[in-house]
Amino acid sequence: MPDQPLQPFSLPTSLAALLPDGVSAGVAIEWFLYVVFAFWVVYTIVAVYHWLQYSHASWAAFPAIAAHLLISLALIGYALSGNASFLSQYLP
């Protein structure tokens, strides 16, 4: 057991030191977000393909796709700008 209290969380400066010259932490975070959103786009395309290919005649297909896009885009907006559109009232 440590006998000293833990220090408040701070960004790991050692990680920032690993970044290439000219790349700030802000740019690294921006690229991280791009990677996450790119993954989301690929995943969404695959899932939508399955909905349209195999459940195209179902009553649930388009509402399910629409709900996914609306909620996801609201969360992406929240991550980028803090504006979560219709979800704003539920998020801090």
Add this chain to the structure above:
Amino acid sequence: MKEFELEPGEHVVLQARKHWFLFLAGMLPYAIIAVIPFALPKLLAFAPPFAPYAAFFNFSMPLPRAVLGVWLLVTWTSAWGAFTRYFLNVWVLTNHRIVDIKQRRYFSREVSSLFLSRVQDVTTNVEGVLPSLLGIGDIKVQTAAEDIEFTMHGIPHPEVMRDVILKYVSIDPKTTGV
């Protein structure tokens, strides 16, 4: 359904998916993961050595907010993917056959047909308090060939499904077109 074409005179009698309760139970882990960022700061307050870490959960700051947004986006997308797989797993009963569509994961799909004329035995199994109260059970359809067996787990009211299958099995093959 693109997997199979209905023959002339064939129509869909019913479709069965897993019981909604099992689907909701499968959503529970996603719900827990989603509330972690909101609950963690409050839980940290109960552990004084870790209390300073609660400052990281100040979601008015851009970085914690972005992390929260990505966390919720990944959780939501995963839950929606689970719903997609739940919905694409289905049994389709027509007046000629049973079609078992298994969507194990994306790009992994198995579609099997079993003609009702070959059905020898239909067994249902409801076991446990909650399944009995909610009407959740398994159904097993066997043919004369012992190695061919269709089983579906956790469907709502399997006895109703069994009765419908047996109703169409007992109909004169000439009228079913089989």
